[in-house]
Amino acid sequence: MPLLRSWIDSANSATTPFPLNNLPHGVFSVGEGDLRCGIAIGDRVIDATVLEAAGLLRADPEADVLDAPYWNDFMELGPKAWADYRARLTAMLAEGADEATQDALTTFSVPLAEAALHLPFKVTEYTDFYAGKHHATNVGTMFRGAENALPPNWLSIPIGYNGRASSVVVSGTDVRRPWGQLKAPDAELPVFAPCKRFDLELELGAVVGQASSGPVTVAEAEDMIFGYVLLNDWSARDIQAWEYQPLGPFQAKATATTISPWIVPKAALAPFRVPVPARERPLLPYLDEATPGLYDIDLSVSLAPAGKAASTISRTNYREMYYSAAQQLAHHTTSGCPMNVGDLLGSGTISGPEKSARGSLLELSWGGKEPLTLDSGEARSFLEDGDRLTLHGTAHGDGYTIGFGDCTGRLLAALADPYAR
């Protein structure tokens, strides 16, 4: 599919992340104004809440679904409504739209530069997976040796654990270095202290847009997915090392999970679909891929120490994953687990086969044994106070690019006393 041209000029460049082909969903405010649902195009944000209220573009003729600061009610309408809304908005924004439409959308939009961006949806529950084979192999090699790197179940199950929805924040939110229980390998007892090995995890998040109440097939799961966000699963490695046996990570993953401000709808990513890699062990049939479920999305991570320029520390691609979001979601429902609109599924850390394609500092610095050197000359094993981490994601189309907006956050120093009031 080529670039779709819009009467909004800024949407027609080959490099804007928000061409007419994208139309990602977000929530914005201007100044002290209310939070509203918005759609990015070029350098503007269309005010979808006002468009609905004015009757110019409604997803549901009967009821308002955009009169709240999240897209959940819209998602609940289902795939047909998503496609229909997208088709009508595309027509309204396309070159050749009539003048009255252009005037209205110009009035009912604001410059992106003036918009403050908020969480684009209400996160109902959050599940994080471990579905990148390079990542699982790297981490497994460090912890258990190369012979036992992958757990025996890994090639059969998209391994996941429940995370904490309350900890999901929008890009731009500062993240405070947490305290926790840490136990040095040679210490007998733990101490309660600020985390020393705070890390990122480069992931993509799938946003569940339809509910289910029993097991669903991979094809049904595919239809339930509304879109994708960039996702940084901030991780406290030292807290995790001491706490995670036998029931999994808990406080190590609960400080914050940052997502991009824009949900890129599945439709915008359709031209970039790629199949999952060849299976190294046959999957049980309930996990067979229904349709190519990964996407060719270039991903990178940049790290900027306080007051210094950013260095790119990792470049990888979502197609490196072993399991797709639809496979993960299908597995998630096997036990009858009900899924709801607004559930968020983290892909798991996306690492490629090369050293430069590793999606966490744990892997990049090999557990701290091989510190990175940033462009500014500083070394990094794990994050330092003041570091700004930014994830970037881009799909490259024919004369256009699809972006998510940056997924960024700055690490603040730990509180001197977390209980001081």
Place this chain on the structure above:
Amino acid sequence: MPLLRSWIDSANSATTPFPLNNLPHGVFSVGEGDLRCGIAIGDRVIDATVLEAAGLLRADPEADVLDAPYWNDFMELGPKAWADYRARLTAMLAEGADEATQDALTTFSVPLAEAALHLPFKVTEYTDFYAGKHHATNVGTMFRGAENALPPNWLSIPIGYNGRASSVVVSGTDVRRPWGQLKAPDAELPVFAPCKRFDLELELGAVVGQASSGPVTVAEAEDMIFGYVLLNDWSARDIQAWEYQPLGPFQAKATATTISPWIVPKAALAPFRVPVPARERPLLPYLDEATPGLYDIDLSVSLAPAGKAASTISRTNYREMYYSAAQQLAHHTTSGCPMNVGDLLGSGTISGPEKSARGSLLELSWGGKEPLTLDSGEARSFLEDGDRLTLHGTAHGDGYTIGFGDCTGRLLAALADPYAR
């Protein structure tokens, strides 16, 4: 504290679970009527939603908080409002209340026997702990041998993992035996099949009634807890055994978690407070108990095969736990994890030191090696289709008892084909 006498006679017996000393919070409906907030007393349910609407008993003079089928908005008002509401309702229901009040409350209440009971609160997120030492020791001994029964972190951390809020159901809901990946110890590959080792876990659930946005002390955590429910954390042991390394239980715990229909407020349990047992290893100071945080609550489990009488298969007490809910909640916030009104914390399986006091079939049948014999003569290692499981909880006061209502569920056979539509 002695029995508080009510003008509702049925509340004055020594054996009703709902004397005036209790006043537990639930949600009910009658026939095809709307769901409303209710409070149980004797054999009646007070319609708290109507009392609020009529202006007879309001928790907040400014806004309705009981005009929705859950107690979340009420909980959000905080401990002072909870105590004030309880004091006023107690006075209205106490012997000697004026006739107009008695007439009104008689009008605005229904027989408990006619009320259908629903989830008493909207479960925001659900966390399950592993804080019973007898349970952790039993399970650890089976899986890792007696020498390594307790994981090294167990005496320092109230180990917990995030569960799935969407799977929480109210007592009385049937539970469907799940399918999942099972791998026999001698098999090379897993199969996808109905769970063969479906089990219960006898727990108490703490209902979080106040939000927090950073680390809280145990004393602060104590103030955030609104009340307690009985909780059965249904568990698929064979699914768990294959899936849980390295990131913890996932689908094994996602089929259903049943809670009692009544939240017993903390105030009703105050006379039964007991301290946690002596520490076997000193805790880090942030976990020190602020006030006796366990309760002397007798607990039991009964199992009734389809069409047969029930057998009591376990008798234990909540005072057997090693960590209190306040300690668990304080630990939950160490990393800065935000907590919200409606969060539910499962205590972990409550097993006592005796064999008859074990809170799961996994322990009672020692992994299936020592099947139980029920009163009906049948043997049980794990649950069979049609079995009805019921948890009971009772605190014994001076001439009165405090109950939660039964926490019950029947196990339905697995679907022949979980993907048939």
